[in-house]
Amino acid sequence: MxxxxxxxxxxxxxxxxxxxxxxxxxxxxxxxxxxxxxxxxxxxxxxxxxxxxxxxxxxxxxxxxxxxxxxxxxxxxxxxxxxxxxxxxxxxxxxxxxxxxxxxxxxxxxxxxxxxxxxxxxxxxxxxxxxxxxxxxxxxxxxxxxxxxxxxxxxxxxxxxxxxxxxxxxxxxxxMEILTGVSGSGPAYIYYMMEAMIAAGTEGGLSPEQARELTVQTVLGAASMMIETGEDPAKLRKDITSPNGSTQAALEVLSAKGFSEAVKAAVHRCAERSREMGEAVKESLL
The missing domain is CATH 3.40.50.720 (NAD(P)-binding Rossmann-like Domain)
Known part of the structure; x- marks a missing residue:
């Protein structure tokens, strides 16, 4: 070449x-x-x-x-x-x-x-x-x-x-497997969270269109904030979390439900499954 x-x-x-x-x-x-x-x-x-x-x-x-x-x-x-x-x-x-x-x-x-x-x-x-x-x-x-x-x-x-x-x-x-867990399958985790946010919005009285638009813009804005500011997500989270405020109350529920551990476990399980599938592909082809 x-x-x-x-x-x-x-x-x-x-x-x-x-x-x-x-x-x-x-x-x-x-x-x-x-x-x-x-x-x-x-x-x-x-x-x-x-x-x-x-x-x-x-x-x-x-x-x-x-x-x-x-x-x-x-x-x-x-x-x-x-x-x-x-x-x-x-x-x-x-x-x-x-x-x-x-x-x-x-x-x-x-x-x-x-x-x-x-x-x-x-x-x-x-x-x-x-x-x-x-x-x-x-x-x-x-x-x-x-x-x-x-x-x-x-x-x-x-x-x-x-x-x-x-x-x-x-x-x-x-x-490659852990990357698959983070970014390869990652969009699905975000969509799953967005589904739940939209459902909560409609349960609370927003129209489905309003709940969708607000959720989409919120996720887009949050990602853009990380890109534009270069800040760590933990800092950006703390910046909008007032002591004893509504955001803190919401985060306490997520913490009590094991949100962070569940997301990490999902990423690692995805990586593990990717590895298993890779072995299966190899065995079936060679």
Missing amino acids: NSNTSTSQQLICFYGAGSMAEAIVRGLIHKQVAAPERISMLNRSSVERLDYLKKQYGVMTGNSEEQKSKHLGDASVIVLAMKPKDAGEALKALGPQLREGQLIVSLIAGLSISTIQALLGVQAPVARTMPNTSSSIGLGATGISFSSEVTQDQRDQVLSMFEAVGTVSVIPEEK
Whole structure:
């Protein structure tokens, strides 16, 4: 791979064309990290899905074996975006076709770098990633781990790809499960809390629309305050908690119900389950 070739000049092939692949493609094009004509998207069967993506984004598409082989062969970066159950067959077939220097970027949850390389049958450069669903609106949080074969240029390419859909944290691969617990599944915890806040608001007499709008703006404002001020959440919490006031009364209920411990336990259980699922994926594929 030419070391002075920028991401914008390279061909990126998405092997799988689901919602996360679409989110990243949208970000790449919107942030002008890659032009539509430099991106191809492949899937197994749905011509309708590929037609939509081609019309919506102007990318190249393909689902015949001939088209797949051409796009995969031409690509400098191959993004694995298929379902875990489809990965084994796809990667075993892909391995013999790889050229030296082609970069593999995986979006597949639970699939380790060593398992990817074992399925490919070659020690290809691999970036393992864990984006979250907020990537679909450009506000994602993505964890990335790199194999030792990845060059500095390739690292920069991967970072630019995922910075197009949010923020990026480069971590050792053994930390991928706890990252999954914090940011990979994290949006669901926030939505769960928001559901409860909206329900309480409507129980108290607000209209569902009012309760939703107030809850959404409150969560958005709180997150923005942390970004804008750079303050620790504990300080921001204390700043709005008057002694014996209504906020303190609410926080005392949350504390008595074990709120903090429950959230921490949820994050750790998510990480543990992610690890279990990863082992199951490995056993099913190898």
